Amino acid sequence: MAAAPGLRTLLSLLPSVPWLRVFGPTPVHLASACLPRRLCSAGTKRSEPKPPVNPENESLLENLNLMGVDVMMARQRQPGVLRKIFTNEQGLAHFLQGKGASRKVIAGIISRYPRAITRSIDHLEQRWRLWRNIFKTDEEIVSILDRSPESFFRSSDNGNLEKNIDFLVSLGLNEKDLYRLLTTAPRTFSNSLELNKQMVEFLEDICAELGGQNPEQFAKTIISRNLYILIRSTKRVKTNIDNLRASLKLSDEELLALLQGHGAEILDLSSEYLKNNFNNLQQKMPSLGSRKADIKKLIVSYPMILYIGPDTLNSKLDCLIKGGITMKQILKKPKVLDYSTQNITERLAELQRVGYDLKKNGINILDSSRKRFVAKIEKLAASSSQ
DNA sequence: CGCACCGGGTTCTGCCATCTGC
């Protein structure tokens, strides 16, 4: 508590309360430029009972509290940051405020990723500029930071970030792809260049092994179809590919086609999860009167079925069957499984109400937007009441 | 005109483990 009182009070007094509206040089400069020598010698070696390691920086805690940061959370996540003597919370706050972030957003960012306050203004400005190469507005970036502070702040290596962007561009990913990538999987850009390269090379190798003619194109296709690929381990992706090949007994050609098609969308799933879903499907299908060959056909034509967890999938299938739909119809139009069980249930009830014959008319009507579905029902109701 | 086909949009962080450099 009373450790090094002189240092703490001085530090906390200098850039005192109204600092959130401070202009110009930010506290980190003060801290690093003016304070070090005297204060360190005066403050660090106080002869207090000496708690374990370094004590927490009281004035920092005070600042964070004033800023509305959840200090408990910050402590739990990165305790070391709270012990640092020189931090840049005020500079960071000022910087983010200038980009349009609210006090609450800023507090949330620091609470969840405390290390953010160790970044210098120069670093922040440079990194922001790099992100702005891809985003059109500051608001977009702020919203990503609010969503995932770690993605922006975890790495201090701006050079690596720049190289990553160059690398991704060199793969043939266009502006829109980069935008989608940074929006949906911002962590990709904090990966080391090496890690991203490894994944790309891995994908290219897979393509070549399977006899594909254009490995570069293949890798690019997979990435743009599945934006999460680059934040997954090659181990995971490899396991999934191996499992798909083995369990479906796919030829090289079939596998290649699957991966370049919608199969890409399930490659990032946890391998255990994917395996579970496959096993469940394999158990469930025969009980609904399907053969082995049907399972393969189903997955190849609609890989997203493996994205659906066992409980959800089973209840969805049961719901369809109960509604009088045959497995054969589902196999022919698996996309009906895209829709939630709730949605399917409601639609089946509606269809029954207007006397729609699913046997005769097929189930395509279930695979349509709400607007279209409602329009169709209205028309059917009108014509049947006439 | 109605329908089937198809692709697109939304979305995915927050934690822990391990290494590394000091």
Added chain:
DNA sequence: GCAGATGGCAGAACCCGGTGCG
């Protein structure tokens, strides 16, 4: 032995509408 940097993991679908064809 620290804090920082980085890798890796679990978690788990749903919906819309353009368009071309008959």
